[in-house]
Amino acid sequence: MNEFKKAVWAWQKVALVTLTCFMLCGLATLSAAEKPAASPADSGGKSELFKVFVKELVPITPGKGKFPRSFQMGSTTGEPAERPVHKVTMSDDFWMSRYEVPQNLYQAVMGNNPSRWGGPRNSAEMFDWKTAREFCVKLTDELRKAKLIAADEEIRLPSEAEWEYCCRAGTNTEYSFGDQPQKPGDEDKQARILDEYAWHTGNAAGNDPPVGALKPNPWGLYDMHGYLWEFVADPWHDSYENAPGDGSVWGSRTGDQPVVVRGGAWTDRFEQLRSAFRNRVTATTVSPALGLRCVKAKVKKSEN
Numbered sequence: 429m430n431e432f433k434k435a436v437w438a439w440q441k442v443a444l445v446t447l448t449c450f451m452l453c454g455l456a457t458l459s460a461a462e463k464p465a466a467s468p469a470d471s472g473g474k475s476e477l478f479k480v481f482v483k484e485l486v487p488i489t490p491g492k493g494k495f496p497r498s499f500q501m502g503s504t505t506g507e508p509a510e511r512p513v514h515k516v517t518m519s520d521d522f523w524m525s526r527y528e529v530p531q532n533l534y535q536a537v538m539g540n541n542p543s544r545w546g547g548p549r550n551s552a553e554m555f556d557w558k559t560a561r562e563f564c565v566k567l568t569d570e571l572r573k574a575k576l577i578a579a580d581e582e583i584r585l586p587s588e589a590e591w592e593y594c595c596r597a598g599t600n601t602e603y604s605f606g607d608q609p610q611k612p613g614d615e616d617k618q619a620r621i622l623d624e625y626a627w628h629t630g631n632a633a634g635n636d637p638p639v640g641a642l643k644p645n646p647w648g649l650y651d652m653h654g655y656l657w658e659f660v661a662d663p664w665h666d667s668y669e670n671a672p673g674d675g676s677v678w679g680s681r682t683g684d685q686p687v688v689v690r691g692g693a694w695t696d697r698f699e700q701l702r703s704a705f706r707n708r709v710t711a712t713t714v715s716p717a718l719g720l721r722c723v724k725a726k727v728k729k730s731e732n
Contacts, residue, residue: 474536475574481533481567482576484526485724486648488594490518490675494647500600501592502668503704510704514668516589518675523724524586524594527639527650528552528658529563537567544716549638551656551719557687557711560585560659560720567722577724585661586723588706589675591690595703597647602702604645604652609698619698626654626701632694653701656719657689657709664688664708686710693717 491497502513534552535541542554555563564583571577586594601607609622617630625643632654640650663681665671672678681687686708692701695717700707709718 474570477533477536478567478571478574478576481525482571482724485523486526487521488524488590488647489521490593492521494598496598499593499596499598501589501671501704503602503702506702506704507706509667509706509708512668514671514673516593516673516675518590518593520675520726522586522590522726524590524647524649525722526644526648528656528719528721530639533567534563537563537570542714545636547636547638550636551639551651553656553716553719554714556714557659557709561661563720564722580727581724582727583722583724585659585720587675587677588660588662588688588690589672590723591658591660591721592703593675594647594649595645595652595691597645597649597652599646599703602704604703605643609701617697622653622698622701626651626692626698627694628654628692628701629695629697652691653703654692654696655694656691656717657693657707657715658691659718659720660688660690662688681711684710689718 489495498515498517500513501516503510504513528551530549531541531543531546531552532548534543538559541552543550543552544554561584564585568577568581568583571583572579572581577583595604597604599605603609603622603625605621605625609619611620614620617628619628619630622628623631623642625645627637627642637655639655642650644650645652661677663679664686665678687710689707689709690705692705699705709715
């Protein structure tokens with residue numbers, strides 16, 4: 429949680445410097461509330477946005493083709509919360525969003541765009557965990573009505589195990605591209621190898637990118653490292669002791685229990701963008717460095 433607070437503080441500092449520069453240059457900028465909200469029609473209407481979303485889903489088939497049935501979740505060299513390393517055997521096929529949810533899709537579903545850094549294909553941000561789950565429920569209803577998904581399929585947040593499985597993309601290294609984020613000569617927050625794959629505090633100052641601007645991981649998933657932290661479905665646990673081994677969500681959130689976020693963001697150093705790195709936030713946390721990625725999956729029989 430301390431790292432996340434530091435990240436938000438860092439964003440505030442960057443935002444203040446940026447605003448000062450614009451004022452000195454005689455330029456006017458709009459706040460998130462003042463920016464004209466992009467209409468879903470700007471990108472061809474809701475129907476087209478929903479079709480694009482479905483088209484961009486990546487089929488994940490554990491045990492078939494390039495997708496291993498099992499993987500080792502966690503890290504022996506990382507933070508205590510990443511231990512113990514444990515084998516997870518994925519139980520079902522699913523589809524993972526190629527990108528974090530962009531703002532044009534978020535607005536088409538929710539009727540508003542709370543994002544601080546506006547752009548139709550920029551990642552949506554500035555909403556909490558409950559709202560992220562609500563987005564998934566509403567998108568499920570819209571896609572079923574449009575007959576773009578089956579009645580027994582749903583859109584939801586990934587489990588933490590599904591998220592790490594997809595981030596690793598069949599690798600067992602620190603990142604999906606290898607163990608080293610830095611090139612010789614890189615200092616402090618510089619990470620020129622990581623730069624090709626992720627927006628982080630070493631390369632993102634002043635950027636306002638669309639999703640998928642950098643290289644994908646081996647499974648064609650973009651921005652799994654960096655850009656925004658991503659909500660997952662799991663409540664927070666301080667370690668992986670007694671974690672499920674089938675890829676399912678680990679329990680239900682109760683009371684004020686924190687939730688898990690993954691992937692790191694443009695406000696974070698490269699260490700926080702590792703495949704195994706996990707962080708916790710309150711369920712009510714809202715940040716310009718926090719968004720979501722969706723999964724399409726069959727509805728569990730017990731949920732029907």
